[in-house]
Amino acid sequence: MTLKAQEKESTLAFVSKEEILKDFRVAVESRHASLMGRKEVFMGKAKFGIFGDGKELAQIAMAKAFRKGDFRSGYYRDQTFMMALGELTVQQYFAQLYAHTNVEAEPASAGRLMNGHFATRSLNEDGTWKNLTEMYNSAADISPTAAQMPKLLGLAYASKLFRENKGLQELTQFSNNGNEVAWGTIGNASTSEGMFFESINAAGVLQVPMVISIWDDGYGISVPKEFHTTKGSISEVLMGFQRTETEKGFEIIKVKGWDYEALVQAFDYAGELARNEHVPVLIHVEEMTQPQGHSTSGSHERYKSAERLKWEKDWDCIKKFREYIITTGLASEEDLDKIDTEAKAEVKKQKEAAWADFSGEIKKELQEAVTLIRNTAEGSGQKANLLQMAEELAKSINPIRKDVISTVRKSLFLLRNDSSSAKESLRNWYENQKELNHDRYSSHLYSESDFSALKVAQKPAKVDESSPLVDGREILQAFFDYTLSNDPRFFAFGEDVGKIGDVNQAFAGLQAKHGEWRVTDTSIRECTIVGQGIGTALRGLRPIAEIQYLDYLLYGIQMLSDDLASLQYRTKGGQKAPLIVRTRGHRLEGVWHAGSPMGMILSTLRGMHVCVPRDMTQAAGMYKTLLESDEPAIVVECLNGYRLKERLPHNVGEYTVPLGQPEVLKEGSDVTLVTYGSMCRIVLEAAHELEEIGISAEVIDVQTLLPFDLTGTIGESIRKTNRVIFADEDVPGGASAFMLQQVMDHQDVFRFLDSEPQTLPAKAHRPAYSSDGDYFSKPSADDVVEKVYQLMHEVDPNRFPAI
Ligand SMILES: Cc1ncc(C[n+]2csc(CCOP(=O)(O)OP(=O)(O)O)c2C)c(N)n1
Ligand SMILES: [Mg+2]
Numbered sequence: 001m002t003l004k005a006q007e008k009e010s011t012l013a014f015v016s017k018e019e020i021l022k023d024f025r026v027a028v029e030s031r032h033a034s035l036m037g038r039k040e041v042f043m044g045k046a047k048f049g050i051f052g053d054g055k056e057l058a059q060i061a062m063a064k065a066f067r068k069g070d071f072r073s074g075y076y077r078d079q080t081f082m083m084a085l086g087e088l089t090v091q092q093y094f095a096q097l098y099a100h101t102n103v104e105a106e107p108a109s110a111g112r113l114m115n116g117h118f119a120t121r122s123l124n125e126d127g128t129w130k131n132l133t134e135m136y137n138s139a140a141d142i143s144p145t146a147a148q149m150p151k152l153l154g155l156a157y158a159s160k161l162f163r164e165n166k167g168l169q170e171l172t173q174f175s176n177n178g179n180e181v182a183w184g185t186i187g188n189a190s191t192s193e194g195m196f197f198e199s200i201n202a203a204g205v206l207q208v209p210m211v212i213s214i215w216d217d218g219y220g221i222s223v224p225k226e227f228h229t230t231k232g233s234i235s236e237v238l239m240g241f242q243r244t245e246t247e248k249g250f251e252i253i254k255v256k257g258w259d260y261e262a263l264v265q266a267f268d269y270a271g272e273l274a275r276n277e278h279v280p281v282l283i284h285v286e287e288m289t290q291p292q293g294h295s296t297s298g299s300h301e302r303y304k305s306a307e308r309l310k311w312e313k314d315w316d317c318i319k320k321f322r323e324y325i326i327t328t329g330l331a332s333e334e335d336l337d338k339i340d341t342e343a344k345a346e347v348k349k350q351k352e353a354a355w356a357d358f359s360g361e362i363k364k365e366l367q368e369a370v371t372l373i374r375n376t377a378e379g380s381g382q383k384a385n386l387l388q389m390a391e392e393l394a395k396s397i398n399p400i401r402k403d404v405i406s407t408v409r410k411s412l413f414l415l416r417n418d419s420s421s422a423k424e425s426l427r428n429w430y431e432n433q434k435e436l437n438h439d440r441y442s443s444h445l446y447s448e449s450d451f452s453a454l455k456v457a458q459k460p461a462k463v464d465e466s467s468p469l470v471d472g473r474e475i476l477q478a479f480f481d482y483t484l485s486n487d488p489r490f491f492a493f494g495e496d497v498g499k500i501g502d503v504n505q506a507f508a509g510l511q512a513k514h515g516e517w518r519v520t521d522t523s524i525r526e527c528t529i530v531g532q533g534i535g536t537a538l539r540g541l542r543p544i545a546e547i548q549y550l551d552y553l554l555y556g557i558q559m560l561s562d563d564l565a566s567l568q569y570r571t572k573g574g575q576k577a578p579l580i581v582r583t584r585g586h587r588l589e590g591v592w593h594a595g596s597p598m599g600m601i602l603s604t605l606r607g608m609h610v611c612v613p614r615d616m617t618q619a620a621g622m623y624k625t626l627l628e629s630d631e632p633a634i635v636v637e638c639l640n641g642y643r644l645k646e647r648l649p650h651n652v653g654e655y656t657v658p659l660g661q662p663e664v665l666k667e668g669s670d671v672t673l674v675t676y677g678s679m680c681r682i683v684l685e686a687a688h689e690l691e692e693i694g695i696s697a698e699v700i701d702v703q704t705l706l707p708f709d710l711t712g713t714i715g716e717s718i719r720k721t722n723r724v725i726f727a728d729e730d731v732p733g734g735a736s737a738f739m740l741q742q743v744m745d746h747q748d749v750f751r752f753l754d755s756e757p758q759t760l761p762a763k764a765h766r767p768a769y770s771s772d773g774d775y776f777s778k779p780s781a782d783d784v785v786e787k788v789y790q791l792m793h794e795v796d797p798n799r800f801p802a803i
Contacts, residue, residue, distance in 0.1 A: 204248070
């Protein structure tokens with residue numbers, strides 16, 4: 001549907017002349033920032049640049065409709081929007097281009113992200129939440145195209161929850177009755193991604209206040225839109241989503257990117273509709289341009305025709321805005337020229353200030369290093385070399401930190417035979433810089449606040465003879481019931497989680513008891529289940545997003561890896577999304593239902609905790625620890641454990657299981673067997689068999705793979721047994737190799753080993769179907785017994801002859 005002209009009589013009736021001229025100023029400032037930004041890259045002052053030129057006007061219109069408490073989830077073209085809101089100064093914009101690591105200078109990512117990645121800071125320095133309803137909020141951008149969409153769904157869904165779930169009304173810091181709109185932006189070509197369609201469909205089903213704008217410049221880098229989109233138009237393709245008098249759906253609006261009046265009206269209308277009625281809206285902004293091409297990596301003259309390039313000049317939105325202002329008589333050509341000249345001077349000034357700030361810090365470090373190196377030269381046998389290195393460093397043009405630190409490290413190497421106080425000073429300076437650089441480039445992978453999962457107080461489970469023996473799933477059910485009763489922020493959702501209480505019944509009866517907004521069914525859409533979790537967690541809620549089986553995590557792992565796991569890191573503690581992903585894995589049969597791809601998880605989800613409880617008692621305690629913390633995590637429950645009997649602790653819902661603390665399940669003196677999850681029972685069974693033939697195995701459950709054995713329990717055991725085997729159900733070189741590496745690198749055990757450390761993983765292929773498939777694909781108790789026996793045979797062939 002094209003927005004009807006009669007919706008609002010005229011933009012001029014509700015936007016003042018001053019405001020329009022201010023809009024013009026923001027637009028031209030943003031344009032000059034783009035133009036100068038590109039030059040900075042070509043001058044070698046920044047590595048890469050991607051800019052928002054050609055997209056200014058629509059973003060100004062979007063900013064007008066954006067209210068405090070609202071959220072944006074967008075992409076790299078949105079500088080003008082951020083500037084129009086006052087959430088991005090030109091100086092900050094250039095600070096990011098230069099990768100300034102100071103969080104005050106570059107609040108979005110502290111120099112960790114390339115330019116065009118926007119974010120506001122939701123957290124105070126101590127990790128506590130700010131009042132998000134008093135701020136303009138932008139979720140932290142990521143580079144993969146369309147990956148802003150799943151989280152956008154969650155940001156919008158949070159408004160739905162805040163409005164519909166009356167238990168959340170007290171949380172005024174996060175919402176005002178769900179009146180917040182989640183505004184998304186995406187490029188036309190990126191709408192081809194699966195996650196775009198998945199998010200659109202889910203938003204239509206859920207009827208959430210989401211306004212998604214498509215910035216359509218006709219291209220995705222060099223490829224024109226006919227190659228991306230059926231009929232060459234995403235709004236045409238999506239017309240089936242258009243709501244009607246009788247059916248819910250989307251409101252779909254088409255508007256031109258150079259038409260100021262229509263843009264202002266479209267965004268105003270969209271915002272009101274989404275905010276008041278929770279109707280999702282799609283705004284297809286067509287006829288946008290790219291005055292400088294896609295990015296600094298290439299020039300668009302290579303792939304655009306002369307006609308197209310001319311068309312882009314003629315229909316440039318700032319040119320058209322200028323014409324509009326002049327023809328409506330709001331200002332003269334000279335007035336606008338004056339604004340343009342002033343804007344250009346202002347941008348230049350702020351750019352220079354950003355450079356002075358950024359380069360000043362490094363120059364200061366350089367000066368210090370040069371002086372310290374020169375000092376070491378006196379009396380050193382390496383005098384000439386050291387002085388030369390200092391001189392070269394002193395002369396460098398636009399030095400970066402690497403130049404300084406690398407020279408210092410090379411100097412220290414040259415000085416290895418010296419023992420002067422000047423060398424000590426240089427070494428101390430370097431050690432200090434190491435700490436600073438850790439903070440600049442490597443901090444905040446995990447929470448550094450008081451809410452870190454590692455700081456959660458330990459409360460042991462109370463279990464005794466009077467604790468009833470129940471099915472494992474009933475322990476989880478008791479835990480979730482307790483938590484739903486005591487924490488209004490907590491809710492669970494996923495495929496089959498609602499009505500039947502998940503396929504393994506841990507939520508059985510809990511939707512009936514606590515309501516549909518607390519325990520909720522979703523469609524089959526793992527990627528946006530994760531996004532829904534991230535978005536709601538970004539808005540202060542405590543979701544558990546369920547992935548029905550571990551194998552299907554692959555559909556959601558991109559969001560977990562690119563977005564969630566990197567969130568605290570890429571904002572340097574500015575945002576958090578303490579989402580818990582619940583799933584179940586390990587033992588079952590079949591190629592797609594039995595996997596234990598822990599290596600995949602470990603490699604891609606650094607920044608999250610990875611919990612692998614051996615039973616439901618441990619799982620409930622881990623959930624409690626995580627809910628007390630502000631960190632994201634994945635919990636892999638044992639698929640074959642829901643019907644096994646466990647004792648229901650008296651304090652379920654309150655006890656915690658600490659992360660990073662392995663548990664010794666059985667003591668032994670000959671060999672240490674390290675494992676986790678469903679393998680714990682198998683390894684224990686094997687250990688008891690081994691006991692009968694005189695081999696004493698110590699069995700350790702690591703409990704969590706990330707963090708890994710912070711207490712040094714495995715090392716301590718190896719120092720006693722002098723032998724170790726790491727067993728699991730992952731492929732060779734997967735999590736068993738990870739465990740081996742962790743122990744070898746961090747626990748100083750090499751000299752205590754009397755036998756080669758070994759791993760006992762599953763086969764490299766996925767497990768075959770049926771119990772026989774399982775037996776021949778994954779380690780069994782027989783495999784463990786044989787592996788340990790073989791090890792002992794090598795130690796003492798007389799006592800343990802070959803089988
Ligand atoms: C998942 C993924 N694939 C590829 C890229 C590389 N890439 C970056 S931008 C881009 C083109 C995007 O075009 P469009 O969505 O139309 O946005 P525009 O840049 O035109 O505004 C591509 C292919 C990426 N960032 N992420
Ligand atoms: Mg495009």
